[in-house]
Amino acid sequence: MDSTPTSTVPTGAEHRRGLFKAGDQVQLTDAKGRMSTITLQQGKQYHTHKGAFDHDELIGSPEGVVVKTTGGNEYLALRPLLSDFVLSMPRGAAVVYPKDAGQIVQMADIFPGARVVEAGVGSGALTCSLLRAVGDTGMVHSYERREEFAEIAAKNVRSFFGAEHPAWELTIGDLAEKLADDEVDRVVLDMLAPWDCVDAVAKALVPGGVICCYVATTTQLSRTVETLRAHGAFTEPQPWESMVRGWHVEGLAVRPDHRMIGHTGFLVTARRLADGVTPPVRRRRPSKGAYAADYLAEGASPADGTAPDPEFNEDGTVTSSVARRVLP
Ligand SMILES: C[S@@+](CC[C@H](N)C(=O)[O-])C[C@H]1O[C@@H](n2cnc3c(N)ncnc32)[C@H](O)[C@@H]1O
Numbered sequence: 001m002d003s004t005p006t007s008t009v010p011t012g013a014e015h016r017r018g019l020f021k022a023g024d025q026v027q028l029t030d031a032k033g034r035m036s037t038i039t040l041q042q043g044k045q046y047h048t049h050k051g052a053f054d055h056d057e058l059i060g061s062p063e064g065v066v067v068k069t070t071g072g073n074e075y076l077a078l079r080p081l082l083s084d085f086v087l088s089m090p091r092g093a094a095v096v097y098p099k100d101a102g103q104i105v106q107m108a109d110i111f112p113g114a115r116v117v118e119a120g121v122g123s124g125a126l127t128c129s130l131l132r133a134v135g136d137t138g139m140v141h142s143y144e145r146r147e148e149f150a151e152i153a154a155k156n157v158r159s160f161f162g163a164e165h166p167a168w169e170l171t172i173g174d175l176a177e178k179l180a181d182d183e184v185d186r187v188v189l190d191m192l193a194p195w196d197c198v199d200a201v202a203k204a205l206v207p208g209g210v211i212c213c214y215v216a217t218t219t220q221l222s223r224t225v226e227t228l229r230a231h232g233a234f235t236e237p238q239p240w241e242s243m244v245r246g247w248h249v250e251g252l253a254v255r256p257d258h259r260m261i262g263h264t265g266f267l268v269t270a271r272r273l274a275d276g277v278t279p280p281v282r283r284r285r286p287s288k289g290a291y292a293a294d295y296l297a298e299g300a301s302p303a304d305g306t307a308p309d310p311e312f313n314e315d316g317t318v319t320s321s322v323a324r325r326v327l328p
Contacts, residue, residue: 016079020058023162027084028067028075037080037088048073070109082132082160086125089156092149092301095125096190096214097264099244099262104188105133107269108212112138115187117204119143119175119197124153126190128160131168138167141184143175176200190214195227205272213268221266235279241266 020026024040038046040059045052051071058067063078080088083098096104104126110116110133121144130140144150150172157165172176175189179200186209187201194213201211204214204233213224222237228237241264246257273279 003043020061020063020077020079022055022059022199025080025159026058026077026083027080028077030073030075035088037084043237063077082128085160086123086128089123089125089159090152091123092146092152093120093122095123096129097261099242099261100214100264100267101126102130102266103242104212104214105129105244107267108186108188108210110134110186110188115139115141115181115183116186116188116199117141117143117175117179117181117184118188118190120145120191121153121170122149122190124156126188127153127157127168130188131157131161134167136166139169140167141169141171143171143173143178145172145174147172161300164320171277186210186212188212188214192220193222195223195295198227200230202272207272207274209272211270214265215268216265218266221268224268228268228270232278233273233275237268237270237275239266239268 010128014300018042022040022042024039025037027035027037027282028046029035038055040055042056042059044055046055046069048069048071051069053067053069053075058065058077061077065077066074067077068074086095086098086101089095104110110130112133114134115138116130116134117139118127119142121142124142127140127142131138134140142153144153150170154170156175157168175191176197176199179197181204181208184204185206187203187205189197189211190213191197198211205211212227215221215224225239227238228234243260243262245260248255248257
């Protein structure tokens with residue numbers, strides 16, 4: 001399914017501003033903080049276990065009003081934010097959480113007008129953030145190998161923007177085989193095996209372009225980084241993760257929340273080098289506090305005569321005497 005943009009309607013801004021109108025999504029929050037999302041339709045009613053209210057009561061109202069059912073239940077009415085929308089929209093595959101989408105937009109440097117390739121599209125959560133960041137003048141070309149996921153994503157993206165987004169193109173197929181774009185500024189990969197796509201991505205990215213991979217496990221992280229490193233067309237990959245901890249703030253009870261989203265995934269970015277360029281590489285030496293694995297990965301084995309016998313502390317760190325002998 002190639003979905004060529006079918007509309008030049010500016011999306012996003014008009015759709016998400018002004019008084020409520022028919023077709024708008026509205027997030028209703030009750031007194032217990034429970035949320036549900038409805039799409040406003042003239043003449044329709046919203047039913048609860050305590051009576052109903054007419055959608056028409058909201059059409060023409062500003063956001064932030066309270067609507068009451070015939071049984072007395074009150075609901076605060078607001079348009080869902082993108083972060084609310086992606087967590088409540090229908091899902092095919094697992095979505096990129098808002099905390100990671102924010103990191104991707106910033107650290108992969110997705111700018112207005114950018115030409116971005118994304119794979120896989122999954123449920124379309126990240127796609128919404130990418131489209132918002134590139135705007136109507138940019139391009140997001142999403143690839144997805146499972147048609148049923150692509151269909152869910154297409155519905156979600158349309159539902160969020162309220163129209164076909166003029167900057168979006170969606171192709172069914174494996175990115176490694178189908179990637180036909182060239183002169184792409186940014187590539188974002190959220191898939192099981194991003195290393196399979198590194199070569200295709202290197203051909204598509206402009207010099208200075210950014211590849212950003214999102215992976216869930218340490219083994220994927222390791223293989224992604226090693227593949228990028230060995231490929232030769234990229235700068236040293238930068239891996240990281242982010243954790244977000246909410247806080248409870250009430251009077252003198254000011255403390256971190258008991259629960260947090262500890263792990264979602266790891267991110268890795270690297271930049272495309274110009275063709276034929278070999279960047280200067282700093283040979284890293286084991287330092288005090290470096291882990292045994294860091295030390296051995298550098299090839300500092302007793303056999304090659306470049307380093308003394310490994311001496312490690314019980315926790316796996318290099319002993320200070322080794323660090324002293326190895327460091328200049
Ligand atoms: C975790 S989901 C992506 C979720 C998406 N980023 C979101 O926020 O909704 C991973 C998707 O990548 C797709 N996929 C895996 N490998 C692919 C490839 N080589 N080319 C295209 N799609 C691929 C899978 O079918 C799956 O739908």
